[in-house]
Every structure is written in C-alpha cells, then in structure tokens.
Amino acid sequence: MTLPLSVLDLATVxxxxxxxxxxxxxxxxxxxAEQLGYQRVWxxxxxxxxxxxxxxxxxxxxxxxxxxxxxRLGSGGVMLPNHSPLVIAEQFGTLAELHPGRIDLGLGRAxxxxxxxxxxxxxxxxxxxxxxxxxQELQGYLxxxxxxxxxxxxxxxxxxxxxxxxxxxxxxxxxxxxxGLPYGFASHFAPDALQQAVAAYRAEFQPSEQLTEPYVIxxxxxxxxxxxxxxxxxxxVVKRQRLRLLAGRGRTFTDAEADVVLDSPQGKxxxxxxxxxxVGTADQAAEYVEWFGKHADADELIVAHQSPTLEKRLHSxxxxxxxxxxxA
Numbered sequence: 001m002t003l004p005l006s007v008l009d010l011a012t013v014x015x016x017x018x019x020x021x022x023x024x025x026x027x028x029x030x031x032x033a034e035q036l037g038y039q040r041v042w043x044x045x046x047x048x049x050x051x052x053x054x055x056x057x058x059x060x061x062x063x064x065x066x067x068x069x070x071x072r073l074g075s076g077g078v079m080l081p082n083h084s085p086l087v088i089a090e091q092f093g094t095l096a097e098l099h100p101g102r103i104d105l106g107l108g109r110a111x112x113x114x115x116x117x118x119x120x121x122x123x124x125x126x127x128x129x130x131x132x133x134x135x136q137e138l139q140g141y142l143x144x145x146x147x148x149x150x151x152x153x154x155x156x157x158x159x160x161x162x163x164x165x166x167x168x169x170x171x172x173x174x175x176x177x178x179x180g181l182p183y184g185f186a187s188h189f190a191p192d193a194l195q196q197a198v199a200a201y202r203a204e205f206q207p208s209e210q211l212t213e214p215y216v217i218x219x220x221x222x223x224x225x226x227x228x229x230x231x232x233x234x235x236x237v238v239k240r241q242r243l244r245l246l247a248g249r250g251r252t253f254t255d256a257e258a259d260v261v262l263d264s265p266q267g268k269x270x271x272x273x274x275x276x277x278x279v280g281t282a283d284q285a286a287e288y289v290e291w292f293g294k295h296a297d298a299d300e301l302i303v304a305h306q307s308p309t310l311e312k313r314l315h316s317x318x319x320x321x322x323x324x325x326x327x328a
Contacts, residue, residue: 003293004039005326006302007317008076008188008219011043011054014309022053023060025310030064032314034071036321042076042106042302048117051245058091065099074104076184076302077166081109081127082118085134086153089141093156105142106164106184107135109172132175139163139179162210164217173197173204180208187296188219188304191275198297218296221277222303224285224319225312235279237308242270277306285316286323 009029013022030041043054043061054060057075065073078088088105095103109131118125127134140146141153142161165176165183168190176183183201187194198216205214223238225231240258247270253261261267278288293301305316321327 003298004300005289005320005324006039006217006300007033007041008302008304009041009043009054010052010304011060013051013053019053023063025313026053026060027064027067028310029305029313029317030068030071030073032317034068035327036317037326038071038303038317038321039300040072040074040104040302042074042104044076045079045082045108047082047121048114049245051241058088058095061095061103062098065095065102070102072102072104073099074164075106077106077108077164079110080107080131080134080138082121082123085138086141086148086151089138089153089156092161093142093153093159096159096161097155103161104164105138105161106166107138108166132179135163135165135175135179160210167197169193170197170200173201177201177204177214178206180206180211182211182215182217184217184219184302185296186219187276188221188302189273191272194218194276194296202297215300216296216298217300217302218292218298219276219302219304220289220292220296221274221306222285222289222316222320223277223279223305223307224282224316224323225307226281226315226319228280228284231279231281231284234307234312235277238306239270239274241308242273243267246270274306282319282323285320289320289324 009026011022011026013019033041043057045057046052047055057078061073092103092105109128137147141156142159144158146152163181165172165181168186173183185194185197202214223231223235225234239262243258243261244253276292278285305313307313307316
C-alpha cells in the first residue's frame with residue numbers, strides 16, 4: 001500500500017456505554033493509531049446525536065493531543081457556519097500553540113445537525129451561503145494578514161494551521177481548487193459524487209501559499225476481523241445501528257425488524273451510504289482499500305473503522321495496518 005492511511009473517529013457511544021466511555025475510547029484509538037503509523041486522526045462535529053460524542057470538536061482534540069505524542073489531530077470537520085471564524089481561529093490557534101505541527105483544521109459547510117438544533121446553536125440558517133468568505137476570513141486570522149481591520153486572533157495569528165475543505169459535492173471541490181487547499185471527500189457516507197468532484201478539483205486547482213499541487217483525502221469504511229464471517233456479522237450490527245440512528249424516529253427496531261428494513265427498498269439509502277466499505281479479513285480489507293484509493297484518485301485515505309466495539313475497532317486498525325505494510 002503506497003497511500004498514507006489516517007483514521008476518522010466518529011467518537012461513537014455504544015448502546016451500553018456512557019459518553020465518558022466513548023471519549024475514553026477515542027483516546028485509546030488515537031494512541032493505537034499513533035503506534036501503528038497512521039498519518040492523522042480526525043473528529044467530526046455533530047450535534048444532538050446521542051451516539052456521537054464529538055460535538056465539542058476542539059475540546060476533544062485537545063484532550064486526545066494531551067494523551068498522545070506525535071500523531072496529527074484535527075477536525076473532519078468543523079462545520080464553519082455554526083461558528084464565527086474568529087472563535088475557530090482562537091480555538092485551533094490555541095491547539096497549535098500547545099501542540100505545534102500536529103493540528104489540522106478541516107472545514108465543512110453543512111450544519112451537522114437538524115433544523116431545530118441549528119436554531120438552538122443560535123446560527124442563521126443562511127450562514128452557509130457565506131462559507132467561502134468565512135474560510136478566507138479564518139485563513140487570514142491564522143496567518144499574518146487579518147482581513148478584518150484591527151482584529152487579530154490571539155492565539156491564532158501566525159500559527160498557519162493548515163486548512164482542508166471537506167465536502168460531498170462539486171461545491172466544496174471547486175472551492176478547495178479555487179483557494180488552493182487540500183480537499184477531503186466524505187465518501188464514507190455520501191459516495192455519489194466522489195469521482196466527479198475529485199476530477200473537478202484536480203482540473204481546476206490553483207496553487208497557493210499552503211499547497212502547490214492538488215491533494216485529495218477520501219473517506220472509506222473498514223471492518224477487518226480474523227474471519228470473513230466475523231467481519232460480515234460486525235458489519236450487519238453496524239448497519240442496524242445506523243438504521244436506528246438515522247431512521248428510527250423514536251422507534252425501536254429488534255434485530256430481525258432492522259434486517260427486514262435493510263433488505264427492503266426503504267433500507268436502500270442506508271446501504272448506499274456505506275457503499276465504499278472494505279469488510280473481511282486483513283488481506284481482504286487491504287485489497288479493498290488499495291482498490292478504493294485508485295478508484296477515488298486519492299493521495300490519502302481516511303479510514304472509519306466501523307466495528308461495533310472499541311476492542312474490535314482497535315483490532316481492525318491493527319489488521320489493516322499490518323496488511324498494508326504500515327507496521328510489522
């Protein structure tokens with residue numbers, strides 16, 4: 001395997017776990033990823049989702065950074081329309097000062113939540129329309145030239161925290177190309193426009209101070225286990241969890257009911273979300289990841305190890321690392 005591999009940690013909270021358990025699991029996964037040679041670990045901003053504990057993304061990054069030594073850590077991503085660019089510059093500037101050379105700032109323009117929660121965040125629903133301008137304002141705060149006269153980010157100024165534009169459509173691809181920033185595609189849950197978006201990004205890329213050549217990170221799901229059967233069983237558990245999270249609307253599905261829905265036309269959107277998934281033994285997962293890297297025309301892959309427990313996620317990360325030659 002020639003492409004660098006990274007980890008996307010969804011900071012999941014299991015059915016019988018507390019939020020604290022989920023956060024401690026994130027620390028354990030980052031520590032193991034560091035030992036195994038993964039490039040970076042990113043955390044995504046979500047709100048009002050009981051199974052995801054990464055809503056205060058910068059706080060989680062700070063805690064994990066304090067409990068690791070060298071691996072890069074960042075957001076995959078911060079949903080910038082939920083925040084003022086100055087506040088994000090101060091947060092990530094603080095992280096960069098505490099952990100020099102280790103912090104990434106991936107940015108998305110979706111709210112990462114539902115409309116009621118968006119209102120609770122006190123943000124204007126039209127804020128996403130100003131995403132390109134907000135990215136540039138944020139970039140100015142983290143560099144040496146603030147775009148807002150008389151306003152500087154402290155901490156933040158001069159840290160030059162690297163920015164990444166994240167998305168699942170042509171909008172993000174074209175913005176990343178125009179600004180000369182790396183582009184991350186969310187193919188681990190929104191795969192439809194992957195090849196079209198990457199092609200547009202590469203064709204339209206304009207060099208910048210941060211980046212001279214286009215750089216693509218693509219998301220992929222992996223469930224690696226000791227046997228194909230075990231991996232498939234784990235994959236079914238994860239699909240049931242996703243169904244309950246996204247389509248339950250207060251309902252509780254038994255495993256049998258969930259399987260019926262997943263096999264029906266109503267389950268097709270959920271199955272489509274996880275289209276890019278390497279499920280199987282270490283060698284099968286590694287073979288899939290190698291294929292996917294070429295299919296996505298990526299420079300780096302960020303892997304969501306989706307196994308249902310921490311122990312299984314750690315094992316999946318280990319199996320993939322060994323099978324791809326990252327570690328002996």
